[in-house]
Amino acid sequence: MSKPVPGGVSDIVLSLADCKQLLGLRYAEWCSATPTLEADIAAAAMGLDDLGHSRVLAGCLSELGSDPRGPERETEPGAYRNVAFLDQPWTEWNQFVAANAILDTAFTVMIESLVEGPVEVLRTRLRKMLAEERYHFLHGRSWLNEIGPDPAVDQAWTEAVEWLGPEGGELRKRLAAKLERPEPKLSVDWSRWDPIRRRSRPGAIDGHTFDMLRGLEERRYGVTHAEATAGG
Amino acid sequence: MTMTRVHRKVREYDVFARKARVDPLRHVGRVVAPDDDLAQAYARATYDEERWVEMVIVPREAVITVTAPGEE
Numbered sequence: 001m002s003k004p005v006p007g008g009v010s011d012i013v014l015s016l017a018d019c020k021q022l023l024g025l026r027y028a029e030w031c032s033a034t035p036t037l038e039a040d041i042a043a044a045a046m047g048l049d050d051l052g053h054s055r056v057l058a059g060c061l062s063e064l065g066s067d068p069r070g071p072e073r074e075t076e077p078g079a080y081r082n083v084a085f086l087d088q089p090w091t092e093w094n095q096f097v098a099a100n101a102i103l104d105t106a107f108t109v110m111i112e113s114l115v116e117g118p119v120e121v122l123r124t125r126l127r128k129m130l131a132e133e134r135y136h137f138l139h140g141r142s143w144l145n146e147i148g149p150d151p152a153v154d155q156a157w158t159e160a161v162e163w164l165g166p167e168g169g170e171l172r173k174r175l176a177a178k179l180e181r182p183e184p185k186l187s188v189d190w191s192r193w194d195p196i197r198r199r200s201r202p203g204a205i206d207g208h209t210f211d212m213l214r215g216l217e218e219r220r221y222g223v224t225h226a227e228a229t230a231g232g
Numbered sequence: 233m234t235m236t237r238v239h240r241k242v243r244e245y246d247v248f249a250r251k252a253r254v255d256p257l258r259h260v261g262r263v264v265a266p267d268d269d270l271a272q273a274y275a276r277a278t279y280d281e282e283r284w285v286e287m288v289i290v291p292r293e294a295v296i297t298v299t300a301p302g303e304e
Contacts (some may be wrong), residue, residue: 035238038263038274045277139273142266146239 009119010064012110015081015198017057019107019163022086023099024050025209029089030096042139046100049132056125063121074214077204083159084201089209094147098156101140101179106160108133109174141179158186163198166190239266244292247275249284257288 027047034040061067072079085103090096111129114122144153161183164171176183192200205213242264248257260279265271268289275289 038265038270038278042273042277045280135273135276138269142270142273146266 009114009117009122010061010066010068011081011196012198013057013060013064013114013122014068015163015196016107016110017054017061018081019083019086019103020050020057021054021213022080022082022205022209023104023107024048024052024054025212026086026090026099027096030093034096035093039139039143042135043096046104046136046139049129049136050104053129053132056129060121060125064119077207077210078197080205080210080213081197082205083163084199084203085156085159087203087205089206092152094150094152095156097140097143097147098150098152100136101144102153102156102160102175103163104133104136104140105178106164106171106175108137109171109178110164112174113171137178144179154184154186157184158188159199159201161186162188162193162200165195165198166193242266243271245271245275245289246292246295247279247287247289249279249282249287251282251284253285257286260287262292263289 024047027043027050031040031044031047034043061069070079083103085095085099090099108130111126111133115126115130117123147153160175161168161172164175172183189200194200204210243266245263245265246259247261247263249260250257261275263271263274263278265274268291271289275287279287
């Protein structure tokens with residue numbers, strides 16, 4: 001580590017990693033359910049990208065000093081530091097678009113600021129993500145124009161602003177500039193804001209997703225030791 | 233799950249790519265999209281079988297045919 005890490009960077013990187021992991025999973029859930037075959041393929045590709053980004057971000061934690069991940073992540077879904085928009089599977093295509101256009105872009109704005117920042121490991125390792133995120137942005141912005149005003153968009157934007165934090169004014173401006181539209185009138189209650197999870201809404205990821213994150217869902221379909229022994 | 237309407241108007245784009253700078257761009261496929269942004273996203277997602285050094289898309293309507301198959 002060439003330079004001291006500013007306080008809180010590990011927490012932001014872990015939240016970014018958790019958000020990207022959940023975003024990747026949510027994209028993947030839609031890879032056969034979007035309105036067009038091309039968007040199905042894009043959902044799968046973006047899902048793979050974001051799962052990869054999550055792994056890279058998590059891999060940076062050990063070089064940022066203390067790793068904020070504790071044992072509670074194995075038992076407590078609320079230990080994940082994702083925005084509330086990713087807690088549950090999306091039931092509407094407009095939710096996919098809102099997450100893709102607003103939240104994914106907010107995460108990119110944060111990554112840009114980390115790449116421009118003083119921490120060497122982040123400056124070097126996160127740069128490639130920005131090239132991949134360009135396609136997520138093009139996809140999200142185009143579909144955002146297609147769906148028009150929608151409550152899901154306002155909800156995603158509110159959560160993006162919360163996630164950027166009470167001191168994220170410059171990042172909020174950058175988000176609106178990228179999306180080429182003014183920030184909507186939002187109601188954010190900073191007194192309820194959790195600085196670790198970077199959200200004000202309580203709640204946590206659903207049980208099915210939490211099991212998947214811990215590898216328990218895959219085991220249901222795997223060959224058990226008893227079956228393997230009996231078959232051999 | 234509610235499906236939204238699919239785009240009212242779309243364009244066809246040809247996708248060209250090359251693996252190395254010394255290679256010529258070659259036609260790798262087509263995508264259909266309502267605008268250039270989505271066409272880029274779809275082209276990149278669909279034709280990712282190689283580590284291309286360059287990929288471009290061209291709206292089919294911008295292509296001017298000089299000679300066509302069967303012409304003398």
